Each structure stands twice: as structure tokens, then as C-alpha cells.
Amino acid sequence: MLQTTQIDVAHDPIVMQWIDEYKQLDNPTIVTDDNAQMASDNLRSIKEQIKEINARRMKMTRPMDEAKKEIMRQARELLQPLEEAKNSLESHLLKYQVEKKRKEEEHQRMLIEQERQRLLEEQKELEEQAAMNESDLALEDALAVEEEIKAVDNIEIKATGRVRSTYSTSTIRYKWTHSLVDFSLVPDEYKKLDDVKIRRVITGDNGTREIPGLKINKEAVLSTRGR
Numbered sequence: 001m002l003q004t005t006q007i008d009v010a011h012d013p014i015v016m017q018w019i020d021e022y023k024q025l026d027n028p029t030i031v032t033d034d035n036a037q038m039a040s041d042n043l044r045s046i047k048e049q050i051k052e053i054n055a056r057r058m059k060m061t062r063p064m065d066e067a068k069k070e071i072m073r074q075a076r077e078l079l080q081p082l083e084e085a086k087n088s089l090e091s092h093l094l095k096y097q098v099e100k101k102r103k104e105e106e107h108q109r110m111l112i113e114q115e116r117q118r119l120l121e122e123q124k125e126l127e128e129q130a131a132m133n134e135s136d137l138a139l140e141d142a143l144a145v146e147e148e149i150k151a152v153d154n155i156e157i158k159a160t161g162r163v164r165s166t167y168s169t170s171t172i173r174y175k176w177t178h179s180l181v182d183f184s185l186v187p188d189e190y191k192k193l194d195d196v197k198i199r200r201v202i203t204g205d206n207g208t209r210e211i212p213g214l215k216i217n218k219e220a221v222l223s224t225r226g227r
Contacts, residue, residue: 007056015045043224093163097172101161108157119149 019042030036126142129135163170180186201208202216209216 007053007060012045012049015042015049018042019046040224043222047224093170094172097161097163097170099161100163101159101172104159104161105157108159112152112155112157116149116152119145119152123149 018038030039123142123145126138126145130138130142161172183191198211198214202211
């Protein structure tokens with residue numbers, strides 16, 4: 001059972017008072033050197049407190065992180081043979097069931113075709129009988145058989161390849177996947193910029209300043225440190 005631990009760091013009351021006052025201003029701006037110096041000092045204090053809180057946090061969580069790493073290592077060792085066996089069994093079982101499903105579909109098609117041929121022969125005999133004997137009844141029967149043939153042609157092939165036992169059932173399901181053929185043909189909405197790579201090549205005085213389709217900006221970033 002995890003025990004809650006409190007981070008033993010108190011906020012600087014003077015800094016917190018300044019933050020409260022600053023947040024209450026309708027339009028907080030810095031317009032004089034005195035304002036700027038006070039803001040700079042408080043910014044430094046805030047950063048120091050952030051650094052101290054994070055240091056305390058890391059000191060408390062590092063043993064937990066190390067324990068988690070060890071647990072994950074042990075779990076990987078235990079899981080590896082099971083995962084390998086699972087993947088192998090899934091691969092072979094899927095291959096078997098896909099083939100089983102194909103054979104089921106093939107068998108159903110054969111039965112449908114046999115029934116279709118039987119009905120065609122019956123229809124032919126009835127049509128010949130109707131023509132020979134001028135029998136309206138035989139002609140009606142031939143027309144009825146024609147409807148049966150249409151129904152047989154519309155029979156849906158249903159095969160599952162399912163494997164079922166008293167303990168388990170394995171079925172086949174399908175999912176849609178994709179693979180890249182020609183990136184230039186991919187619509188823009190499915191393309192994504194590599195922000196990490198872009199930041200890397202534009203950083204520094206000698207960084208890239210022109211990339212087609214992008215606007216490279218130079219933004220000011222504040223850096224505050226102790227004297």
C-alpha cells in the first residue's frame with residue numbers, strides 16, 4: 001500500500017504576496033525600472049522555489065522510479081517466453097483458420113453451384129415438356145424454377161473459420177491498415193511536420209533561416225539569473 005508523503009517546502013510569503021497582488025491587477029504591466037527590478041527579483045525567487053520543489057520531488061520519486069524499473073525488468077523477463085509463445089500460436093492458428101474459412105467458402109460455393117445446375121436441368125426439362133405438350137402447367141413450373149435459380153444466385157457465402165472447444169473459441173476478425181506508396185500523393189491533412197527536427201535545424205546563430213512553406217521567426221525569451 002502506497003504511503004502519501006508531503007513535499008517539505010514552504011512558499012516564500014513575500015513572493016506569494018507579490019504574486020497575489022500581481023494577479024489582482026486589471027492590466028499588469030511593467031512601465032518603470034523600479035517595476036522591472038522588482039519583477040526581475042521576484043522572477044528569480046520564483047524560479048529558485050520551482051527548482052527547489054522539483055529537486056525535493058525528484059529526491060522523493062527517484063527511489064520509486066528505480067523500483068518501478070526493476071519491477072518492469074522482472075516483468076519483461078517473465079513475459080518474454082509467454083509473449084513469444086503467444087505470437088507464434090496466434091500466427092499459426094490464424095493461418096489455419098484463414099485456410100479453414102477458405103475451404104468453408106469453397107464448399108458452400110460448390111453446394112450452391114450443384115443446386116443451381118440441378119435447378120437449370122429441371123427448368124430445361126420443364127421447358128421442353130411445355131413446348132412438346134403445349135402444357136401451361138409445365139411452363140408455370142419452369143417459371144417457378146427460374147425464381148428459385150435467382151434465389152440461389154443471391155445466397156450469401158457465410159464462412160467463419162471458427163475453432164471452438166470446451167475451453168475456448170478462436171475467430172477471425174479483420175482490421176484496416178495502411179502502408180505508404182507515394183508520399184507526394186498523400187493529402188496534406190494526413191501529413192505532419194517534424195517539429196523536433198525543425199527546431200534543431202533553426203536553433204543557433206548559424207541555423208537554417210529558410211524552409212519552403214515555413215516562416216522562421218526570432219522570438220525574445222527572458223533569461224533571469226542571480227548576481
